[in-house]
Amino acid sequence: MSFRYxxxxxxxxxxxxxxxxxISAQSGLIHYAxxxxxxxxxxxxxxxxxxxxxxxxxxxxxxxxxxxxxLTPGVFLRLGENSSLRMVSNRLTDSRIEFASGSAVIEAVxxxxxxxxxxxxxxxxxxxxxxxxxxxxSEPAQLxxxxxxxAVVAPGQSLLVLKEGRRVPYGSALVPERFDKEATDSLFRWxxxxxxxxxxANVSAARSIxxxxxxxxxxxxxxxxxxxxxxxxxxxxxxxxxxGYRFWSPSEVYQVYSAYYPQPVNRxxxxxxxxxxxxxxxxxxxxxxxxxxxxPSAPAAASTSxxxxxxxxxxxxxxxxxxxxx
Numbered sequence: 001m002s003f004r005y006x007x008x009x010x011x012x013x014x015x016x017x018x019x020x021x022x023i024s025a026q027s028g029l030i031h032y033a034x035x036x037x038x039x040x041x042x043x044x045x046x047x048x049x050x051x052x053x054x055x056x057x058x059x060x061x062x063x064x065x066x067x068x069x070x071l072t073p074g075v076f077l078r079l080g081e082n083s084s085l086r087m088v089s090n091r092l093t094d095s096r097i098e099f100a101s102g103s104a105v106i107e108a109v110x111x112x113x114x115x116x117x118x119x120x121x122x123x124x125x126x127x128x129x130x131x132x133x134x135x136x137x138s139e140p141a142q143l144x145x146x147x148x149x150x151a152v153v154a155p156g157q158s159l160l161v162l163k164e165g166r167r168v169p170y171g172s173a174l175v176p177e178r179f180d181k182e183a184t185d186s187l188f189r190w191x192x193x194x195x196x197x198x199x200x201a202n203v204s205a206a207r208s209i210x211x212x213x214x215x216x217x218x219x220x221x222x223x224x225x226x227x228x229x230x231x232x233x234x235x236x237x238x239x240x241x242x243x244g245y246r247f248w249s250p251s252e253v254y255q256v257y258s259a260y261y262p263q264p265v266n267r268x269x270x271x272x273x274x275x276x277x278x279x280x281x282x283x284x285x286x287x288x289x290x291x292x293x294x295x296p297s298a299p300a301a302a303s304t305s306x307x308x309x310x311x312x313x314x315x316x317x318x319x320x321x322x323x324x325x326x
Contacts, residue, residue: 027071027095028054028087031230032194032322035065046322048228054087068194068322071095073220074110074232075117078194080187096120099136105191106134108148109232109241110219124170125153133242141170146181147242192243199245201231203253209233210250229322
């Protein structure tokens with residue numbers, strides 16, 4: 001089997017021998033965790049040599065912690081504090097999640113045509129139809145579409161197609177309403193930072209593929225050993241994430257790579273307040289991918305003057321693998 005075609009396409013040449021065990025043809029890989037995170041009641045420990053997965057029928061739960069899960073290639077699930085879900089199906093072509101409590105954000109950078117992502121909550125069923133950013137909450141119970149499109153089905157109700165800038169409270173009737181996309185919280189800002197780090201890792205990963213003899217025939221996950229994390233690499237062209245960061249394909253990155261230059265490095269982190277830190281996450285030196293993170297209402301085109309740091313090793317100071325945290 002050639003892993004470049006793998007549905008969780010992690011090219012063997014890019015994965016150190018001690019990290020090859022993470023290769024999987026299923027969704028649900030726990031990529032990053034901070035604080036207290038549990039699978040079926042057992043604490044999760046994520047290392048670059050050990051990326052656990054949420055298997056079918058297993059419960060993923062956070063206490064004072066947060067966790068990032070890789071679903072189908074190009075789709076990230078990030079679970080906030082005191083939240084839980086159950087993995088109903090971990091097939092990459094049919095990822096189904098039962099959201100139970102708390103808050104979760106799903107970022108779909110590239111929702112492949114043949115890959116389906118469905119989230120259920122109580123007796124509601126939500127299928128993601130387009131690339132976008134989706135928020136699920138249990139208190140108050142609601143679905144929010146920052147951008148993208150979701151199909152919502154509830155018993156006794158007609159199909160509702162929920163589009164950008166609309167939310168729908170979970171109730172007896174499907175009544176969409178507008179919401180303020182500029183109003184964010186610590187989970188949203190943490191998800192945005194995670195998107196930034198992963199987009200940063202994309203540049204050198206795409207460049208590595210382009211300069212090697214590897215064949216990249218399908219969009220997929222790629223292990224970036226410099227950053228100690230997986231990143232998403234498209235098959236062709238580039239994709240702009242809902243947060244405004246670009247993910248380059250190997251065929252496109254060489255055209256802009258020479259324009260990349262180092263960005264200033266911030267000492268410490270200040271996200272404007274409201275971000276919860278954990279004992280497992282030391283403060284770090286953090287850079288920026290160079291892609292301008294616009295509000296989800298108007299994703300900005302990424303600057304071609306992205307960080308030159310993407311082409312060189314960086315120190316990884318994280319809580320539990322998957323790159324840098326807070």
